[in-house]
Amino acid sequence: MPPPKKPSPTPPPPAMADGGDSAPDLRIQGDSITLQPSGFVAPPEAVRGGEKEEALMKHMARFRSEPLQFLREVSLYVSGTGWRAYDDVIGQPIFYSGFSEHMKSLVMSAALLQTKISQLADMRIAVEEKEGLLNKHDKEFQTKRARRRAVLVQSLQEVAENLTDNMICKFESKTFIRGTYYVVTQLLLRAYHQGIHVSSEEVLRLRSVAEEAARKKQSIIFLPCHRSHVDYVSLQLLCYRLGLALPVVVAGDNLNFPIVGNILQHAGAMYIRRSFGDDQLYTTLVQAYIDALLQGGYNLECFIEGGRSRTGKLLPPKFGILSFVIDSLLSGRIEDAVICPVSTQYDKVVETEGYVTELLGVPKKKENLADFLSGGSSMLSLRLGRVDVRFHEPWSLRGFVNEQIARLSKVPSAINIDWKDTKNALVRQKLLRVLGYKVLADINDVSVVMPTALIGTVLLTLRGRGVGRTELIRRVEWLTDRVRAKGGRVAHFGNAPLSEVVERGLEVLGKDLVGVVGGLAEPTYYAVDRFQLSFYRNMTIHLFISEALVAAALYTRVKQGGGPSNQDIPFKDLHDQVLFLSSLFRGEFIYSGEGLAMNLEKTLAGLEADNVILIERDEEGTITKVGLSDAERAAGRENYDFYCFLIWPFIEASWLAAVSLMGLSPPLGQKEDIWIQLSKAQNSAQLLGKTLYHQGDLSYFEAVNKETLKNSFQRFQEEGIIQVVKSKDAKIPPRLRLAPEWRPARDDMTGNLIASGRLWDFTEKIASSRREGKNRRDGATVSTRVVRLTDDLGRNLFEDAVKKPDTKGKGKGVFAPPTLSREEARSLDKTVSEQKRRRTFENRAHL
Template sequence: MASDDRHDSAPDLRILGDHITLQPSGFVEPALTGEEGKEEALMKNMARFRSEPLRFLREVSLYVSGTGWRAYDDVIGQPIFYSGFSEHIKTEIMSATLLQTKISQLADMRVTVEEKEGLLNTDDKDFASKKAQRRAVLVQSLQEVAENLTDNMICKFESKPFIRGAYYLVTQLLLRAYHQGIHVSSEEVLRLRRVAEEAARKKQSIIFLPCHRSHVDYVSMQLLCYRLGLALPVVVAGDNLNFPVVGSFLQHAGAMYIRRSFGDDQLYTTLVQSYIDTLLQGGYNLECFIEGGRSRTGKLLPPKFGILNFVLDSLLSGRVDDAIICPVSTQYDKVIETEGYVTELLGVPKKKENLADFLTGGSSLLSLRLGRVDVRFHEPWSLRGFINEQTARLSKIPSTIDVDWKDMKNQAVRQKLLRTLGYKVLADINAVSVVMPTALIGTVLLTLRGRGVGRTELIRRVEWLSDRVQAKGGRVAHFGNAPLSDVIERGLEVLGKDLVTVVEGLAEPTYYAVDRFQLSFYRNMTIHLFISEALVAAALYMRIKQGGGPAIQDIPYQEVLDQVLFLSSLFRGEFIYSGEGLATNLEKTLLGLEADNIILIERDEEGHITKIGLSGAERAAGRENYDFYCFLIWPFIEASWLAAVSLMGLSPPLGHKDDIWVQVSKAQESAQLLGKTLYHQGDLSYFEAVNKETLKNSYQRFQEEGIIQVVKSKDARIPPRLRIAPEWRPGRDEETGSLLASGRLWDFTEKIASSRREGKNRRDGATVSTRVVKLTDELGRKLFEEAVRGEEGKGKGKGKGKGKGKGKVATPVRLSSEEEKSLSRSVLEQKRRRRLEGRAHL
């Protein structure tokens, strides 16, 4: 497996002392003892006291004394870990012109308000001096607030003995859990060191942008940078991790804490910007997760633009000349948190981080055997170069709106650059990601029909999938000369019997997925490689599901194009597509499927594609390769279909006014309940379709296209609310009040359903148009009744708890005049944004 040199992801780096050398193909030459050569991981298990007490004590003494590379003295990058580092950074932040200007503005604004409210007497003969005194007091107060916020926010690289001890402790824990070590590509690491040396010379920062699947992500990055002699990056972390003991530990190891939401806090926003400026101006390395939070589904999430926006502003404003972007992929044989992810995706509220859980989790790590971690670094690139390239490109493209693409103060220009930057980073991460054996096994088990698979068949399909991954330009984890059967056994052992089990005592050992929901996390690690093929397969399924021979199942090219266009737009927030454009990408995909003998293509005399169908060879093979692509995308199609069906129930019942708004979270919970019901009744094929993240993404996509409208109150205690846009609202029977399976939203739902896997009622739309619609209508009625009842109940209890200032407020079911105006602006802004993006619409 992975023998092709083009896709070799061998951990072929050997570090001896301070010297880093390249090894050929991940193979360490055997000693003269006659032993076979072995694979060399960058970081391997350390000695344990019980088994090797002398070696253990020697290792501890080396770290305590700081011998060789462990001293962390000769690092590539700006000086860190010295007494006074934190004070130096605080001084730089507090003296920043941007921050001081904002403090002056806020003080002036407050003085003006107090003057208007009569708190400052303008008739007083000493008015000018009292006003100046009041302003000085406000400035001093804001300075103190900013200093306190800064102290809580910034990382504190203060002590080398601390970081040496932290490195040893964390490495002991991590490498006992991931017992096969942390692996890297030597070519990528040596390239990164060269880039780091050049960046240090120019005093430029390297901004590491990793994917985020586990808390181990930032731990592994810090460990690698330490081991490779690179200056540790400052890691952007949510303040939810800043809890007693652990928060301080992480802060001294590199964490900077920021709020999850800034709201309208101008001082805090400016403070974060000043800190980012200070880091980039000083050439300090930075790390933030492009997806924001951890992915609970196994695939990349849409980019979050918060910190990227600050970084981009630093350059566009001219306060920083340049920075180096380095996308990073971190892959695991098994992710520690997946079991917790499943409960969250099924609607169980996320637990707040605390010390007890941290200690419990840390101790349990020692008994785990989770395989290995593979870290891959994309070739770093200049952010300034990216900006210049994009503005030059955009200036040449005809636009539907009048925009000067070289005007860096224009918000439309900034938004376009920011979005392009985010998706480029995601594409780069996908490009260097390594597919682990557990991902291969999980993908195979979830893309085969039937309850289980025999050992021979499992090996055959894993080998086929491995070849397909490499043919698509992907990488498969390197295991030296180990036979594929051994690699699969290793992967099954890591997954464990809770995920995959084997039935013994049969003619052949047979494996089946025990927890398909959790196993889908590993399947989703491969889907980015085959998304184009999956979309085409789903489009072809519109005809193939009808059964019969080629004459019935063959489909005109235009129908395939239309459905692929629709599905690709539907999943725009779920997957990362090729930047070549739909038509080019579709043609390449069809030609690839034709070359693989999965489809047959009919062409006219001029060579244009006219009709597409399954090949005879694929039919003879039981559609196994075609089905593979369908099984990849079907769970996501089901989730979007479920979300669309759930919207039907949001049509106001007879007797209710049209302007009733319900909480977004309540609507999504209702959709999840609908999905669980339909799954257990057999109308939904995939239980993972009810997962919270995918439903949330579908609702977000529907909002972008104006199918639903969402309002957010300025009062943080009032949650976001939604309604169906009037033009999308389905009708009701005037006599019975029953929801009608007709209208624009119903047609939209049917278009999704045309590529959906058949359930128990094959080709029978009546079950959906009657029973399922009736069920979603009943759930919708409960939502409306609960919303109205909640508002009325809170209204009657108005005044209770007065003076506490923390009481819950009623969630209004109707909008205020100010919110109506905000909604109108939002609708116009969405239309403008759709024109700016120039993308296909649903």
């Protein structure tokens, strides 16, 4: 059935200026939106038309404390009184009976899908003809062929229809969404007791953009960061409360478990597989649904990082759904869409304890109803602080694509390519990559640094066992100033003194993360769980990554000791090490788009202005040498050390991953290449790291972080240090080998690894910026004991790889063949060539 006629939206009130460095928070009362001072946590009650209403940021009534008010609120939701009716929304009509059937008909009638179904039927007919299942010499061949083709088309239509029904979101009932909004808001605001905060200017701007998009029948594509399951809940609640059409949320089908999956689907979730494989029908079906949503002007939400970040910082962009969106635009099936990057920050993320378990190597549990219910009930007793949601200024996708094509057409390229040919796979790949990293940069630009992130960062960037209360507050204040100086935002708490804000942050973090020693001259705080606390430290690192890289490069000389002049570094050496480290961490951090030279110049100028470093210049003003300033040395290097402490855990992780590769050099006498299961190689690196940490050769336990190690392996693969093969057989896991030109030599007599060669030099270059510590000053320690350990673990991997599978233990694990098939070998050669071409195409700095 056609969608019902939609009433015209009510225009938002005008924005108001604020004298502070941040826009005021928003107070949402009834159908109106008004402003209040920044960081206002508990606004006073207001009476509007004789009706008592509460702001979104404040608790709703509870039955035990206010039974009459509780019952009254419930009745308002049930009856759909005022804004709760969710009638006067900005956007296309949703939540009416027949919405799902309307969307299914749009998807199934899409020319793109019908063409693919016809192609697949023809491909199957061709196979059956080749195999003799259809006899071309039969007198009734054409009739039988047409009949068989009709059966195939009908079968594919039925499969597509079932897949569509399982995938699409089902905005069917306003009564359902009103009740769901009320229940979820009750639950969420009990856990996040200080509420959900937004910027008034950003929200008012978003409403204005939404009105314009609704008039043009264009979709708003919300692209949030992803740290918690609460991300999509909070955004849905805000859209509902602000009177915006709820977005369709792209979700993994792992969330589609009994009862909960159905509820989420009716509240906005569209379910897709984690991997499409070679399923052409399913891929086309997803494209047809994305087309239908964007053509209809329905809002869409997908997470730019793919899955949730287990580390606290932004993950590299995933291009799956974005590729469908770009295809819709470049193919001309839609004219335009509006992109809105979103940042969601938390005082405390409820899943961090589970993240730590996963990052230490414990397999992730499959989502199920029991865990969902127990997790939800346990949240009610938590006091997790507040949630801050920030919206970047929305922008036109069409405008972005046109701008990029015009810019790329003017830039000389290493390969001959027509940038205006949007059907070219390389052009699309470049546009997707730039789009993904622009969205991440926009998210970082509007992100708010929470008090818990400030406290966690300070505790993990100070030397010593603990820090006194006075010093903690002083360093939090210093860090707050540095965040603002870098253009970052800090969460506001009105006129509350900093000491009170720090106290609130410590309370939210809790004694399991931050301990306090009493009975001393002043309370002294220390990190109890450094691994989990690093999640909050990583929320600030994007602001200081340039300074951290410079500090780590300078450390190659500072660690040598001696007088100040001995610790100065020539500018060329500094430049080369910063280039090396920034290239090493391409998959970890989001850099400025200004390029290394400009970024390094600005960073050095900033550090010089802060009196952290001293720069020597020649007569022409060219930088010749860089060293620590006398003022920084007199202050105990506290500011310089801060930048080093931020980056050292990541340097350790990359060093660990590189060292673990040494053991992948084939044993003596092995004639054919043995391919190691990728996941087992990564697990072996993690085991090596745990061993080295407890033996004192690794300073940071965070370095054994599974995700950071995986990123390092991915980076090494991109640069051709390791080669990875993925089989077409989904049951065979990815396998790797060390590229022949990177393999270290072995002693001809003992077979032991020799600490020399290209990979060893690469590892030593990483190590030059590592934090000095126990067992490090003697280089022989690393070149003997550490290499021996990685060699032993490597031998175990080779032995395990060539073991024949246990036929009695069917279903227990998977078997990865130790050698490649001819088809896989051809695929490898093609992949290696493509990687070399891509490196040239992207003009990247090589390791």
